[in-house]
Amino acid sequence: MSVLTNINEIDRFAWTKLVATAETGNWFQTPEAYAFFASMPELFCPFVVAICGETDLRGICVGYITIEQNPLKQFTTRRAIIIGGPALADDCSNEGVTLLMTEVRKMIDESGGAIYIETRNFNDYSRWRSGFEKAGFVYEEHNNFHIVTADFCGNMHTATDNLCKNEIAYDKVVNGTMGKNRVRDIKTSFRDGVVVTDHPTIEQVREYYAILKNLYATRVKTPLFPLSFFEKLYEQKDARFILVGLQNMAGELEMIGGTVCVMQEGRCLYEWFVAGRDGEWKSIFPSSVATYAGIRYAAEMGLPRFDMMGAGTPQEAYGVRDFKARFGGELVEHGRYKYICKPALYMCGELGVKLLKKIK
Numbered sequence: 001m002s003v004l005t006n007i008n009e010i011d012r013f014a015w016t017k018l019v020a021t022a023e024t025g026n027w028f029q030t031p032e033a034y035a036f037f038a039s040m041p042e043l044f045c046p047f048v049v050a051i052c053g054e055t056d057l058r059g060i061c062v063g064y065i066t067i068e069q070n071p072l073k074q075f076t077t078r079r080a081i082i083i084g085g086p087a088l089a090d091d092c093s094n095e096g097v098t099l100l101m102t103e104v105r106k107m108i109d110e111s112g113g114a115i116y117i118e119t120r121n122f123n124d125y126s127r128w129r130s131g132f133e134k135a136g137f138v139y140e141e142h143n144n145f146h147i148v149t150a151d152f153c154g155n156m157h158t159a160t161d162n163l164c165k166n167e168i169a170y171d172k173v174v175n176g177t178m179g180k181n182r183v184r185d186i187k188t189s190f191r192d193g194v195v196v197t198d199h200p201t202i203e204q205v206r207e208y209y210a211i212l213k214n215l216y217a218t219r220v221k222t223p224l225f226p227l228s229f230f231e232k233l234y235e236q237k238d239a240r241f242i243l244v245g246l247q248n249m250a251g252e253l254e255m256i257g258g259t260v261c262v263m264q265e266g267r268c269l270y271e272w273f274v275a276g277r278d279g280e281w282k283s284i285f286p287s288s289v290a291t292y293a294g295i296r297y298a299a300e301m302g303l304p305r306f307d308m309m310g311a312g313t314p315q316e317a318y319g320v321r322d323f324k325a326r327f328g329g330e331l332v333e334h335g336r337y338k339y340i341c342k343p344a345l346y347m348c349g350e351l352g353v354k355l356l357k358k359i360k
Helices: 012-021 031-038 071-077 094-111 126-134 167-173 180-191 202-220 227-234 286-300 319-325 343-358
Strands: 002-004 044-052 057-066 080-084 116-121 138-140 143-148 195-197 239-247 253-264 268-276 305-307 330-333 336-340
Touching (some): 044 094, 057 094, 094 116, 094 126, 094 336, 126 138, 143 319, 180 286, 202 227, 202 253, 227 239, 227 253, 239 286, 253 286
Parallel strands (some): 268 305
Antiparallel strands (some): 002 044, 057 080, 138 336, 143 305, 195 239, 239 253, 253 268
């Protein structure tokens, strides 16, 4: 089995085929995702490693090292992130996984560019756990929610005003497990005038970004990509900005929330970011409407799954997990694999993040 670390050596057709057919394939492992991250060298240093059998690709790992403009932040927070986890052929061996992830480690260690490497798994990698561990990666529990959307069929674009008035249709989207309070919140939001658009203008995207930025600054308290990231994502054919608006006093549609997703055709809609001006109205819940609209969009596009991209660690209370749970779906624990390149800096960074989140 051979290893490829130069993108020009990797056959694009074989790469696309592996991601499309593997159970662990996801949008973030596609050539398009690599190109997207590579288009912003001020934010990312992307990398790709592939392993090849005699006739085909057996696995591919796409990730990026974060780049901070502030030298101190770059020194203390740089990390290598593999969103979704590597794409592995369904019959890939543990030896192949060890080879793949050892090469990823070697590449990152030699570059000196990251404090740690982390795979953020969207699928079940349990059959390959020993392969990851032999490469030096440690498993950490992490939750996520998957919502099955394949069985629902409707028409979001011609029935937006009635989007939440058919409880039976909505229950089919979330397998009948949606909380009653969430049903009520979505119903009253539409009753009181919210509008959903899945074709927003760039100006509306910028309005939404201001909401998202405020959320990260006041509640999430972790780094958020700059506006330029979202402007670049807006240009991608696989990106879906599904925004929530409300008419203001001047009669103009003002953005009050939304969800930012990427679509893997025939497979999944991934909810990357969601935010809303929640709490400003008694009966309007922008974040709830945004996620609902994302689920509905996935169903309309015939995508089998809506992936909520993370719901925290099982042992810790997590408001985001509580929010996502109310939409139904399956709570899964596919975890993360982590390799710490620089233990001392990693401990300092972890302490800094904990202190920052304690600040009101």
